[in-house]
Amino acid sequence: MATMTDTTMPTTPRAIHDEMIAFGIMTALLLVVPLTGVYPFFVMQALCFALLACAFNLLIGYGGLLSFGHAMFLGTAGYVSAHALKVWGLSPELGIVAGVAAAAGLAVITGVVAIRRQGIYFAMITLALSQLLYFIYLQTPFTHGEDGIQGIPQGYLFGIFNLSNPIILYYVILAGFLFGFLLIFRTINSPFGEVLKSIRENEQRAISLGYKTDQYKLLAYIISGTLAGFAGSLKVFVAQNASLTDVHWTMSGEIVLMTLVGGLGTVFGPVVGAFVIIAMQQYLAGFGQWVTVIQGAIFVICVLTFRRGVIGEIAHYFRRSL
Amino acid sequence: MQALYAQLLVGLINGSFYALLSLGLAVIFGMLNIINFAHGAVYMMGAFVAYFLLNVAGIGYWPALIIAPIVVGIFGMILERTMLQWLSGLDHLYGLLLTFGLALIIQGVFQNYFGSSGLPYSIPDELKGGMNLGFMFLPIYRGWVVVFSLIVCLLTWYLIERTRLGAYLRAATENPTLVRAFGVNVPRMITLTYGLGVGLAALAGVLSAPINQVRPLMGADLIIVVFAVVVIGGMGSIMGSIITGFTLGVVEGLTKYFYPEASNTVVFVLMVLVLLVKPSGLTGRAA
C-alpha cells in the first residue's frame, strides 16, 4: 500500500537549514503585513487556519493518520474560550488556557477511541466523533446552539495589550501562530517525530523494533488536537464569536483541503494552503455556492494529478525539503 | 403506548435508509476498497431525478423508482471510469478524499440552482392517507417505504451471496488476478458494482423524496450517520449492514420516545461503545 505522503525527505542538517531560511522569509513577510493595507482581519483569520492546518498536518503528514474531525478541536476550544471570556470574565490569556485545556482533554478521550482503527476507519471514526460533538453543542445551553456565542470581549492580554486594537491584535495572533508553528517544527525534528515517521512508513517494523506504536500515535493525536484547539482559541479573538460552523464537518473538510493543497507532510504546505483557500473564499465570495464547487474541484484535481501539493511540488522540483 | 409504536415506525423508516445506504457502501467497499463519500450526494441526486421527471417530463413516482437509480447509476459508472479507477494502487484514503471532493461539487451545483430549502414532492395517490391500526396511526406511504426497502435489501443480498454473478464478485474481491485469469473482465465488474451501489443510494433518495422533501443537502448529514452505522456493523458482510441499518433505526426510534434529546447522538455513542469493546465492528473482520 502506497502511503499518503512520500515527499518528505530525511531530516538532514541541510534540510533544516533550508527550512530555517524559509521560516525567516515567512516571518518577515508576515511582520510587514499591517503596513501593506491588506485587510488585517483576513490575514488574522488565515493565520488561525494556517496553525490549524499545521496541527492537522502533524497527524497525517508525519503520523499517517487522516483525521476527518479536526473541526471538533477548533470548535471546542473556541466555545470554551468564548464562554470563559464572556461569562466567567477571565482575562484573555486564561481564556486561551481554558480553551486549549478543553481541546487537550477532548483529544485524550477521542484519541483513545479513534486510534483503535487505522486508515479509512480512522477517518470515518473521527468524522463520526466530531458529528457527535456537533449535536451535543447544538443542544447544550452554554453554546447557545444556532445563535452561537456573540460579542465576545477581546480584553487586555496580560493586562497590557489592548486586543481591540487591530494592529496589536494582529501581532498577538502572529506571535501565537509562530509559537505553535515552531512547536510543531520542533516536534517533527525530535526523536519522537522520527519514530512517528517510521511508524507511518512501516508500522510492523516499528513494532518489531520494540516501539509501542499505539502510544506514539495517541501522543501525536493529542499534540495535534491541542494545537488545533490553540488555533480555535486564537480565532475567538479575531471573529469575536464562537459558532456551530466551526464544529461542522464541512470545516473538517476545509482543513483537509488546505493541507492537501499546500502539501501533505511538508512543513510550510499547510500555511500556504490555508492562505490560498481563505483568499479564495474571500475573493470568490460573490459567486455563492460556486465556492463549494471550486473547493470540490480542487480536491479532485489534487487527488488525481497534484498529490504533492504546492509546496510539495516545489520541494520535489528543487530536491529540497520544505 | 401509541406514541411509542409511532416512534418505532419513524425509526424503522430511517433504518430503511440507513440499510439501503450502508448496503451500497458495503458493496462498493468490497469491490473497490473505497469509502464512497459521495454516497450522500448520489442519494440526493436520486431524489432530484425523481423531481425533474415529475416536473419536467410529467413522469410520476412509479417509473421514477426504476428510472432514477438507473440514471444515477450510469452517472456513477462514468465517475468510476473517468476518475476512481485511476486511484487503484494508491492509499485508500485518496479514494475518500476524491469522493469527498465529488460530493462537494455535486451538492454545490445543486445548491446554486435550488438554494438550500426543500422542494416539495408529493406522495403518489395510491399511497396517500393512513390507516388506524388501533394501536397507532400508520401513514401508508411510510409503511410502504419500510416494506419496499426490506425487499430491495434482501434481493441485493441474494444477488451477491447466492447467484453466479455474485460469486464472481466475491471472488474478485478476494483475488482479482485469479478471477481475471478465468476470463472475467474485472474492471468492467468493478464499474458495474459501483453503479449498483450508487443506484441503491439513488433508490433510497426517491423513496425519501415524499418524506424529507428534495433538498441539495439532504444526503450530506445523513451520510455521516451511515458511516457510523458502517463502523458499528463492520463492512465484512452484506447481511450485517442490512441488519445493523434497520436495528439502529429502531434504536433511534426508541430513543426518540424515551429520551428525545439523545436521538441525534445515540448512533454515535453506540459507535464509541462498539469500538471500545470490539474494534472491528459487530460483523466485520479486522481491517
Next chain:
Amino acid sequence: MQNRISAVLVAVALSCAATGFASAQDKTIKIGVLTDNSGLYSDLGGVGSTLAAQMAVEDSGLAGKGWKIEVISADHQNKPDIATNIARQWIDVDKVDIFMDVLNSGVALAVNNVVREKNSIMINTGAATSDLTNAQCSPNTIHWVYDTYMLANSTGQALVKAGGDTWFFLTADYAFGAALERDTTAVVVKAGGKVIGGVKHPLNTADFSSFLLQAQASKAKIIGMANAGGDTTNTIKQASEFGIVAGGQKLAGLLLFITDVHSLGLKVAQGLNFTETFYWDMNDGTRAFSKRFSERMKNKAEPSMVQAGVYSGLVHYFKALEAMGGNPHDGAKVVAKMKEMPTDDPLFGKGTIRADGRKIHPAYLFEVKKPEESKGPWDYYKLVGTTPGDQAFRPLSESVCPLVKK
C-alpha cells in the same frame, strides 16, 4: 466563514459628478441588504428585500438632487458567524451606512452587536425577537415591522379566547423560537391557559414526524408552531399525514407570511389565524406598491411584510438624511433624528419610532380564506381584527431597555 457577498450592485445614476458640491455635505449612501438568499427564509426576504430597497431608492428621487446611492446585498445563510463577518467587512472595507432586512433573530442579535460597536445603523424588518428593543436594545437599531411580543399578544390571545387553553409548543431551536415561545407562554398563562409541554427542533428541519408525534401524544388542544418560513410550511403539511388536525388538535401558526400561505396553498392553509402588520391588499397605497413590486419579481410574488418593511424603513431613513442635509456617516446620530420625526409612508401609514427603537403601527389579525372565497392569485387574507399601534407592542412601562428613561 464563507461570507458570500453577492455583488448585486445597483448603482443609482449620479447627477453631480461635478465637484461643485464637494464642499457641501457628503451625499453618498451605501445600503446593505443582509438576508437569506438561498435558504428556508429566502421567499419572505431574499431578493425581494433587495428589490424593495432598490424601489425605495428610485422612488426617493434623491439621485436627481445630487445624492449617490448604492445598494448591495449578501446571503448570510442563516449563520450568525457568517453574518457578523460580512457585517464587519461591509462597515470596515465597503463603507456600508445602513443594514436592511437582517432576518433571522440569531443573526439579527449578532449583527446588532457589530452595528452598535461600529456605530452603523440597522433597520431590522425581518427578525422577530422582541429582545432587539428590550434587553438588547441599541441606539443604532430600529425594529421596524413586527416582533414576538406583538405576535404573541395578538394571535395568542385570540386563540385562548376561542377556547384553546392547553398548548404544546413546536419550537425552532434558536433565538427566534425561544423568544416566540417565551412571549406566547406569557400571554397564554395570563389569559388563563396552560402550557403542557414542548419540543425543540433544529432550524431547517425536513422531517417533522417524530416532533409531531410528541405533540400528538401531549393531547394539547393547540399545537403552537414557534417556527417560521419553510419550517412552518413543512410542519403544517406533515401534520395532516399523521392525522393530527383530523384528531381534533389545532395548529397555531404564530408567525406566517403571505409567501408561506402561497406555498401551502389555500386548501391546506384555510382557516389559519395569524398576525401581520402589512398585507398587499389593504388599501390603494399598498396595492399600488405591490403591483409594481410583483411585476418585477421573477415569480410575480406579492411583497411580504418583511420586504414591505425594507421599503418603508428606507423611505423614512432618506427623509431623515434629507432633513440633515447630508449623510454624517454617524449611525447613532441618524437614528436619533429618525426617532424625532414621525413616520409616514403608503405601506404602513402614519407611525412613530419609540426611544427603544420600536417602530409603532397597528397589528392585523388575519384569517386565511377558503379556496372558494379567493377571487384570484394571492387573494388570501380576511381581516378579522386590528390592534392599534399603542396597544400592539410591549408597553414602555415593562421595558428593561436602558434607552428608555423612566
